[in-house]
Amino acid sequence: MQTSQLMQATQLVPAGQLGPDDIFKLSVLATTGLAVMWLAFWIAVILRKESVHEVLLSAGFFRTVAVMGVVAATVVLSLAGRLEGNITGAILSGIVGYVLGQLAGRGRGSGDDKKN
Numbered sequence: 001m002q003t004s005q006l007m008q009a010t011q012l013v014p015a016g017q018l019g020p021d022d023i024f025k026l027s028v029l030a031t032t033g034l035a036v037m038w039l040a041f042w043i044a045v046i047l048r049k050e051s052v053h054e055v056l057l058s059a060g061f062f063r064t065v066a067v068m069g070v071v072a073a074t075v076v077l078s079l080a081g082r083l084e085g086n087i088t089g090a091i092l093s094g095i096v097g098y099v100l101g102q103l104a105g106r107g108r109g110s111g112d113d114k115k116n
Contacts, residue, residue: 023080030072037068063102067095 018026045055055061070091078088 018080023076026076026079030076034068034072067099070095 045052074083074088074091077083078085083091
């Protein structure tokens with residue numbers, strides 16, 4: 001009897017059955033994670049003595065902000081059962097493709113500069 005009770009207590013709640021409190025907790029967790037990442041980012045900027053003005057005006061900064069926001073929102077909505085698995089996969093794979101495309105474009109651009 002105790003084994004079956006333990007198994008029932010440790011089973012995960014299906015995503016569609018998360019309540020408003022669970023969704024709120026997920027949102028707080030995602031926000032806290034983003035805040036910690038931003039704190040680490042700005043500490044690194046200060047320690048490297050980078051210009052905050054240049055960082056804020058760089059295109060890479062805005063891309064990073066957009067990607068982090070979309071990933072956090074997608075994960076929270078998916079875990080809350082508000083997005084289906086195939087939609088979540090499409091969003092996240094689109095982000096990965098975008099990021100890898102940016103990196104590949106950067107690599108090709110530097111190779112072309114060396115040839116000229």
